[in-house]
Structures are given as C-alpha cells and as structure tokens.
Amino acid sequence: MDDVAVALLKPTTMTDRDAVANMVARLHEEEARATETPLLRLDLPAVPNIPVYLKDETRQPTGSLKHRLARSLFMHGLVSGRIGPDSTIIEASSGSTAVSEAYFARLLGLPFVAVVPRTTSPAKLALIEAHGGECHLVEPGVDVREESQRLAVERGGVFIDQFTYAERASDWQGRSNIGAAILDQLVAAGAPELAWVVAGAGTGGTITTIGRHLRYRGLDAKICLVDPDRSVLHRHCNDRAQSACPGPASLVEGIGRQRVEASFLPALVDRWLAVPDAASIAAARGLSRLLGRECGGSTGTAFWGVATVVAEMARTGRSGAVVFLCCDGGERYASSYFNDTWVRDQALDLAPFATRLNAFVETGRFAN
Numbered sequence: 001m002d003d004v005a006v007a008l009l010k011p012t013t014m015t016d017r018d019a020v021a022n023m024v025a026r027l028h029e030e031e032a033r034a035t036e037t038p039l040l041r042l043d044l045p046a047v048p049n050i051p052v053y054l055k056d057e058t059r060q061p062t063g064s065l066k067h068r069l070a071r072s073l074f075m076h077g078l079v080s081g082r083i084g085p086d087s088t089i090i091e092a093s094s095g096s097t098a099v100s101e102a103y104f105a106r107l108l109g110l111p112f113v114a115v116v117p118r119t120t121s122p123a124k125l126a127l128i129e130a131h132g133g134e135c136h137l138v139e140p141g142v143d144v145r146e147e148s149q150r151l152a153v154e155r156g157g158v159f160i161d162q163f164t165y166a167e168r169a170s171d172w173q174g175r176s177n178i179g180a181a182i183l184d185q186l187v188a189a190g191a192p193e194l195a196w197v198v199a200g201a202g203t204g205g206t207i208t209t210i211g212r213h214l215r216y217r218g219l220d221a222k223i224c225l226v227d228p229d230r231s232v233l234h235r236h237c238n239d240r241a242q243s244a245c246p247g248p249a250s251l252v253e254g255i256g257r258q259r260v261e262a263s264f265l266p267a268l269v270d271r272w273l274a275v276p277d278a279a280s281i282a283a284a285r286g287l288s289r290l291l292g293r294e295c296g297g298s299t300g301t302a303f304w305g306v307a308t309v310v311a312e313m314a315r316t317g318r319s320g321a322v323v324f325l326c327c328d329g330g331e332r333y334a335s336s337y338f339n340d341t342w343v344r345d346q347a348l349d350l351a352p353f354a355t356r357l358n359a360f361v362e363t364g365r366f367a368n
Helices: 002-006 016-032 064-078 096-108 122-130 144-155 162-169 178-188 205-216 233-238 277-291 299-317 340-345 351-363
Strands: 039-041 050-058 089-092 112-117 136-137 196-200 222-228 269-276 321-326
Touching: 002 340, 016 064, 039 178, 050 064, 050 178, 064 096, 064 162, 064 205, 089 096, 089 122, 089 144, 089 162, 096 112, 096 122, 112 122, 112 144, 122 136, 136 144, 162 205, 162 340, 178 196, 178 205, 178 321, 196 205, 196 299, 205 222, 222 233, 222 299, 233 269, 269 299, 277 299, 299 321
Parallel strands: 050 321, 089 112, 112 136, 196 222, 196 321, 222 269
Antiparallel strands: 039 050
16 A cells, blocks of 8 residues: 555554544544525516525535535544544635635544635635644646645645535435534425525535435426536536536536546536636626625536526426525625636636626526
C-alpha cells in the first residue's frame, strides 16, 4: 500500500474507542440542537398553479447547505475508523464545505487544513479561519485533490475527501435527511404534489441524497441538474463516456466539476441544463432582489433552472410544486458576484440574462 493510501486509511486503535465514542456523541448532540431550515414560498403571482419553494440552507449554523455534508463526513470518518482523536483533517474545497468542516473539526478538537483555490472569495477564507481552520491556497490549474493527498502524507493527516465519501456518508433513508425534510415541509404547507427538485452538484452528495429518497418513497418527482456550462457533469449525463472537461473552471463556486467524481450518480438525474456563468450571476442578483437579501451564485444557477422548468410547466398546462435550494448567502460574494467592477473584469454581460429573468417573474414566460 502506498503512502497516500496509508494516510487516507489510518485506523484508530482500540485505545481510541472511548475518545471516538465521545466525538460521535458530540456530533449527535449538535444535530439534536439544530433546527430544520425553513421552506419558503416565492412570490411568483404569474404562475399561481405552480408554487415554487426555496429550501433556505443559509439558516444552518455555518450558513450553508454544506453543514449537513460536513457533519455526515465527520460521522462517517469516525465510525469507519478513518478519523481518530489525534487526526489532522485535510479537505479539498472551493470554500463552503471547508467553512463547515472547520466548525466541526473545532467542535471535536481536531486540527483542520482547507486546501482551496487562491481565487476563493476572501469572505469564505475568513470564515474558515474564524472557525479555527488553516487555509492552504493553491494556484489556478493545481488539482486540489492531489494537493490534499500530498499534504495528508506530509502532515500525517486524514484527507476527509468529500468527492469520494459524500455519497456514502449521507443518510438518504432516514427522516433527518434533506429530502425527507422537504417532503414533510411541503405537506405542512398544504402544497400540491412535488413535481421537480432543481439543484446543482459539486460532489453530488446532495442531489444523490434527494434523488434516492424520492425513489425510496416511491414518488414520481424528478431531479433537474443545473450545471455551469464549463462543467463536465451535464456532459456526463448526456454521454457517460465523457468524464473530464479540460479548460478553465466556472466562476460559480461550489457546483460544477472539471471531472466526474465518485459521489456523482447520473442515473438519478432526469434532466440537465447547462447554465452560463453570466446567467447564474444575473439570476443570483435577481433572486436577491425578490427575497430582499443576497444569495450566492449557485443559488442563482438553480433559480435559472427553476425559471426554465416552471415556464415549461405553465406553457404545457402542468401543475405541481417545484423546490430549489438556497445553498449559501450572498455576503460571501460581496467582492465578486455583487461587485460591478469584478463583473466587468470578468467580461460578463449580465443584462440579457437579467432581462429574460425579469420577464419570467412578471409574466411566467421564459425565452429559450
């Protein structure tokens, strides 16, 4: 077995069992204290028969959807023997996962190092450090996973590896997963039957959890993947032979990948849409105005997909509820997506996408 494998699979000893049991108990206690994030109906009077709901994950203790994933990854690592009381935790992340993992590492008393692109928003880097984590920055083009593996060997740490373990670690059957929560909240709201869940994917853990739970419950609701147009994931859904997409990555943090990861299961995706970065950012700004508070770029990507799906449903006379996720708040992107100078520097023209989105909000129609 090579050095990387040893670093990734370093087991706990029998003398660590009490310490590990104590850390598992702390994770259970943290989950028990957490309150379920709200499901909010958007004000879209142009499509009254197709209620659109936003699952607001910004209400998580660490401010993003990744809080659920981080808890699951630590729990899986502990009960699988990969993480022990003396482990240094290392993760490859575009930021939000690392913020949440830094929180849980500090809860468990473990050192944490986030391997993140240098282009990650300063606000996210500050949050990682505020939770006690260390930021290890890499230049564009450097593979964050390979650097994380190298660092794990160098420091004798554990690469927690969201890209491999997100799908395995996430609970898709139990009543506490995000899919079950959405369904319960729709019932409580008196909503019609769920028709679509619109979501992006980075690791694929969330979309896999929801997709599996819908099938487990025997529901006919569909999954629409919204994916940055520079990502490989929508290409892989269309052609399983395409597993990589060379070239510059999307400007939208947290979703899209240049290669297909083990946690992404395309068989659970019913439809896929490629979304330009300018459309995602225009939609993030438009949705923020609708909500009265700022949301992140990946939420904008999802809202673009919602407009596409809902307008088609309205045009063809179909009804049903549509749900998408508010993955994180826009305050993390004050220096990028919500900064006009940054947008101009990226040579992005938001205007035509904003016009199309405004027309959808006002009329329920969405031009292709």
